[in-house]
Amino acid sequence: MSETPLSRRRFVQGTLAAGAAMFVPDTRLWLPTDGAPAIVPSARQRPVMVNGVQSGDPLSDRAILWSRTDRAARLHVEWDTSERFTNVRRLRSPVAVAESAYTTHLDLTALPAGQDIWYRVRYESERAPRVFSEPIIGHLRTAPHPSARGGHRxxxxxxxxxxxxxxxxxxxxxxxxxxxxxxxxxxxxxxxxxxxxxxxxxxxxxxxxxxxxxxxxxxxxxxxxxxxxxxxxxxxxxxxxxxxxxxxxxxxxxxxxxxxxxxxxxxxxxxxxxxxxxxxxxxxxxxxxxxxxxxxxxxxxxxxxxxxxxxxxxxxxxxxxxxxxxxxxxxxxxxxxxxxxxxxxxxxxxxxxxxxxxxxxxxxxxxxxxxxxxxxxxxxxxxxxxxxxxxxxxxxxxxxxxxxxxxxxxxxxxxxxxxxxxxxxxxxxxxxxxxxxxxxxxxxxxxxxxxxxxxxxxxxxxxxxxxxxxxxxxxxxxxxxxxxxxxxxxxxxxxxxxxxxxxxxxxxxxxxxxxxxxxxxxxxxxxxxxxxxxxxx
Known part of the structure; x- marks a missing residue:
């Protein structure tokens, strides 16, 4: 079930009101994808999300998620219909490469229609040591389904x-x-x-x-x-x-x-x-x-x-x-x-x-x-x-x-x-x-x-x-x-x-x-x- 409009407003006007609040360090996020023991990386080893995140071209079941990093890296995404991320779905992108200015376009699919979607994103370096950027949390709302009835201004x-x-x-x-x-x-x-x-x-x-x-x-x-x-x-x-x-x-x-x-x-x-x-x-x-x-x-x-x-x-x-x-x-x-x-x-x-x-x-x-x-x-x-x-x-x-x-x-x-x-x-x-x-x-x-x-x-x-x-x-x-x-x-x-x-x-x-x-x-x-x-x- 989607969060209430009040919850969405609290997120948009609160969590995103300060730029620093968009970046949410969480030590649980630094585990490599193969489950190996975490290594605390130096700042220089971590990929950097240089231009934040954007979403676009929303449909009732999908939306494009955009970001950019400073090196070859994969974008990891967790999304949920709750800002508490209690039931996350995960996916990752192909490697961002220099030929496209290290930009990433990931089409989030199988999204529920007419719902608030919260996402948490981070880049994983392609080269060893495999370390992650600081994560960013964002929000979008999918379009209602064309057959939706009532209640969708x-x-x-x-x-x-x-x-x-x-x-x-x-x-x-x-x-x-x-x-x-x-x-x-x-x-x-x-x-x-x-x-x-x-x-x-x-x-x-x-x-x-x-x-x-x-x-x-x-x-x-x-x-x-x-x-x-x-x-x-x-x-x-x-x-x-x-x-x-x-x-x-x-x-x-x-x-x-x-x-x-x-x-x-x-x-x-x-x-x-x-x-x-x-x-x-x-x-x-x-x-x-x-x-x-x-x-x-x-x-x-x-x-x-x-x-x-x-x-x-x-x-x-x-x-x-x-x-x-x-x-x-x-x-x-x-x-x-x-x-x-x-x-x-x-x-x-x-x-x-x-x-x-x-x-x-x-x-x-x-x-x-x-x-x-x-x-x-x-x-x-x-x-x-x-x-x-x-x-x-x-x-x-x-x-x-x-x-x-x-x-x-x-x-x-x-x-x-x-x-x-x-x-x-x-x-x-x-x-x-x-x-x-x-x-x-x-x-x-x-x-x-x-x-x-x-x-x-x-x-x-x-x-x-x-x-x-x-x-x-x-x-x-x-x-x-x-x-x-x-x-x-x-x-x-x-x-x-x-x-x-x-x-x-x-x-x-x-x-x-x-x-x-x-x-x-x-x-x-x-x-x-x-x-x-x-x-x-």
Whole structure:
């Protein structure tokens, strides 16, 4: 039987409240696996868990457990549905190797659905003497089974944009406080909506603030220059986990990660060549993207697709109430352009044909009450790119033409029309990217294109980056701003508390969905309750 919510809260807010409390020395854990007499190791002989633990991609019966060590070693895991570990199940990983930066991804299987899971992990050195690292205790919650009945409320949190615009870890100002805010919000799962790192934006040791004080960044290798090599991309991902709040969060809440542009370079597409950026010796973005994607999969708790190991788009069912559809608007897009082509082609691709077909089919087949599309870029907000050959290019879907859909809008129009034809109801979109919080309502009666049902799009971010906005909306799909945060000046620092996240709560009895937007202090800025529309079928 699962522990009560109070027990879970006590664990999350108590055991993990201090970083040192995550590490629980226990002399019983130092016995070699063959039962030989224990040898007290020196500190240098023990493997070290250098970046804590993370869990991710949770399903009703499994979840990915991630960690990283400093040498060849195996991860040993004990898990239980009780924080007292009275009925543990044990497993261990293959050896972590240098070729994958000594990272470990272990798929915990045969987990009970809709349960709190506590786990205790440690690394065992591969070479003699066989000794263990200090253990770490963590927590996750599995998704309810799709056929579960009653009593399973669902809370999803999301945000994006981490360590951007020169704002790194300033420990004197509390580090990356958003991770602490998210942990205290107690979501069942957190969706990172992209820009997990800013590989193209190094950090300076000090940044002057408007009030005369100084923001003092922790600066290490991986954040001293733009990332070009695989090791530099790895260093940018590892940087975030130097923050105590990030490690505590990783040991508390499972994450579903997607990517956007800054995991590689600003506004990238595969055919981009960085001819005019002297910071880069490797100019081919296609090469940089391959290195960045390898680091992305190494350093985040992601389950590899069995047929396509580099696939980012995927779906997650949270019981009968909610299903998440996580998309990838980077891997399949055409080049950024003026974005006003009248017919669909490879030039107008954003989702790409295969992903778009998957998304349409998966949403039409879903039996969940709410269908949530986690998109790494907004639909209607205008995100301009560079001027090329005298023409303004666009980075996102919208093209600043309020008429009928064109360019990348053609894919969205096709999807929305298919959902309407199949009578797929209760659809919401969540996104980040634009560095402010907003709520947009799209409706056909306000649109030039009318073959779709009204829906909501909620925007939240940044997590720990400069705050901007608001952007201008393109009217093609009839959006209306119901809420938008404002930045008094561009690039507001995290110390201004203008860092935002969102939540979706589905009520177990009424099945209504409540969307909320929050700042880093935990203050609710806006919310709306959405009643359930007629069933999809």
């Amino acid at each position: 669902v809370r999803v949190a999301w945000s994006g944009d981490m360590v951007g615009q020169g704002w790194g870890i300033d420990e004197s100002r509390g580090g990356i406080r958003m991770y602490d805010a998210l942990r205290r919000a107690e979501p069942d799962v957190f969706v990172h909506s992209g820009d997990n790192i800013y590989a193209d934006q190094p950090l300076l040791p000090e940044v002057p603030l408007d009030d005369g004080t100084m923001w003092r960044n922790l600066v290490v290798d991986g954040k001293r220059k733009v990332a070009e090599t695989l090791e530099e991309y790895r260093g940018a991902f590892a940087y975030n986990l130097l923050d105590a709040n990030a490690r505590q969060f990783g040991a508390s809440v499972p994450m579903i990660a997607q990517w956007d542009d800054h995991e590689v370079v600003d506004n990238w597409f595969h055919d981009l060549v960085l001819e005019n950026d002297p910071r880069y010796t490797e100019k081919r973005v296609r090469v940089l993207a391959e290195r960045a994607k390898q680091a992305f999969f190494e350093f985040l708790p992601i389950r590899r697709h069995r047929r396509d190991a580099g696939r980012v788009y995927r779906q997650f069912r949270y019981g009968p109430l909610l299903e998440l559809f996580v998309v990838d608007l980077r891997s399949y897009r055409g080049a950024n352009s003026g974005n006003r082509q009248r017919t669909a082609s490879s030039e107008t691709a954003m989702f790409g044909a295969e992903q778009l077909a998957w998304l349409s089919r998966a949403m039409r087949e879903s039996r969940a009450v709410w269908k949530v599309v986690a998109c790494d870029m907004p639909i209607g907000l205008i995100v301009p790119d560079r001027v090329r050959n005298g023409e303004r290019n666009f980075e996102a879907i919208a093209n600043s033409d309020d008429g009928v859909p064109s360019g990348r809008e053609l894919e969205v129009a096709r999807l929305l029309q298919q959902l309407q034809q199949a009578k797929v109801r209760n659809v919401v979109w969540v996104t980040a990217d634009v560095h402010y919080a907003a709520a947009h309502h799209y409706a056909p009666e306000r649109a030039q294109f009318t073959h779709f049902d009204a829906f909501w799009e909620f925007v939240a971010g940044p997590m720990h980056a400069g705050t901007f906005g608001p952007n201008v909306l393109d009217a093609s799909f009839g959006p209306e701003v119901r809420f938008a945060s404002t930045a008094p000046k561009p690039n507001r620092p995290p110390s201004d508390n203008l860092q935002f996240y969102g939540t979706l709560d589905v009520d177990a009895s009424t099945h209504a969905l409540t969307a909320g937007l929050w700042d880093v202090t935990g203050k609710r800025l806006w919310q709306v309750e959405l009643p359930v529309a007629e069933p999809s079928r």
